[in-house]
Amino acid sequence: HLEVQPANITSVNLSFPQIETILGKELPRSAYEYRAWWSNDPMKPQSAAWLDEGWRTTAVSMTERRLTFVRTSDREEAYISFFAKLNARLAKETNFPLRNVSPQGQSWLALASVDRSGAEAATIFASFTRRKQLRIELYLDGGSRDANKQRFDQLLVHKSEIEKAVGEPLNWERMDHRKACRVAVYIKAQILTDADSETLMEWAAKRAVYLYRAFEPEFS
Numbered sequence: 001h002l003e004v005q006p007a008n009i010t011s012v013n014l015s016f017p018q019i020e021t022i023l024g025k026e027l028p029r030s031a032y033e034y035r036a037w038w039s040n041d042p043m044k045p046q047s048a049a050w051l052d053e054g055w056r057t058t059a060v061s062m063t064e065r066r067l068t069f070v071r072t073s074d075r076e077e078a079y080i081s082f083f084a085k086l087n088a089r090l091a092k093e094t095n096f097p098l099r100n101v102s103p104q105g106q107s108w109l110a111l112a113s114v115d116r117s118g119a120e121a122a123t124i125f126a127s128f129t130r131r132k133q134l135r136i137e138l139y140l141d142g143g144s145r146d147a148n149k150q151r152f153d154q155l156l157v158h159k160s161e162i163e164k165a166v167g168e169p170l171n172w173e174r175m176d177h178r179k180a181c182r183v184a185v186y187i188k189a190q191i192l193t194d195a196d197s198e199t200l201m202e203w204a205a206k207r208a209v210y211l212y213r214a215f216e217p218e219f220s
Contacts, residue, residue, distance in 0.1 A: 003053050011068055011069065011070045011071070012055075013066065013067075013069075015066045016031065016032065016065040036102070038057045038067055039102030040056045040057055041084045041088075042084055043084065050069060054077070055069045055071055056069070056070055056072050056080060057070075058104055070105075075105075075192060076105030077105070079128070079195075080103040081195055081196075082103075082201075083109040083126065085201060086109070086111075086208075087109075089202075090111060090112075090209070096212055097212075098111065107127060107128045107129075107191070108125055108127035109125065110123050114216055115219040121142025121143060121148075121151065122138055122140055122142065122151075124138060125139050126204055126208065128190075132188060132190050133186045134186070134189040134194075136184065136204055137183065138182060138183045139180060140181040145178075148181050149176070149181060152172075153174075154218075155215070158218065165210070165213065165214035166185075166210045170183050171183065171184045171185065171186065183215075187200070
């Protein structure tokens with residue numbers, strides 16, 4: 001059904017019953033019970049089917065039993081593939097509160113909340129930057145601009161202890177021109193050439209875990 005859509009059609013909105021009509025059979029119960037069934041995970045057979053045809057899911061409503069398929073570009077497919085594998089790799093880590101968010105084709109993905117008070121004040125992100133780098137970062141954006149800057153300055157006091165826990169120097173980016181702040185590590189990488197790099201995957205997973213373990217005590 002997706003394969004035969006005209007090239008000018010970039011999105012297809014379908015209800016679960018409509019999908020069953022197209023398939024000629026019922027969806028499994030898990031499709032009605034778990035949002036994760038509709039995730040863009042190339043390691044799942046149903047997801048691989050629509051990803052292979054150049055589509056991804058978005059706007060999944062479990063209450064309305066409806067979702068939208070959107071055409072992907074090569075770059076979006078590469079982001080989905082890389083971040084899905086990174087989620088799978090981090091799911092094996094103990095005491096790492098993986099969000100396990102379904103990749104949507106963006107250049108970034110939230111991996112874990114460091115501040116688990118519910119304020120969502122500090123989050124571990126993975127991001128491909130415009131400067132051809134992969135960045136793993138602690139992102140502070142949970143309060144007002146002044147609150148974020150104050151929290152950053154409090155963390156900066158413990159710079160040496162935190163970097164010792166991580167095992168390498170960090171980039172402390174107060175970003176005074178913006179509301180948020182970040183503390184990050186970088187490595188040279190491009191999504192279209194490095195999406196399948198096991199070395200890059202291992203680097204990203206380890207840094208995400210190192211950053212979480214180093215900063216989590218500061219928010220406990």
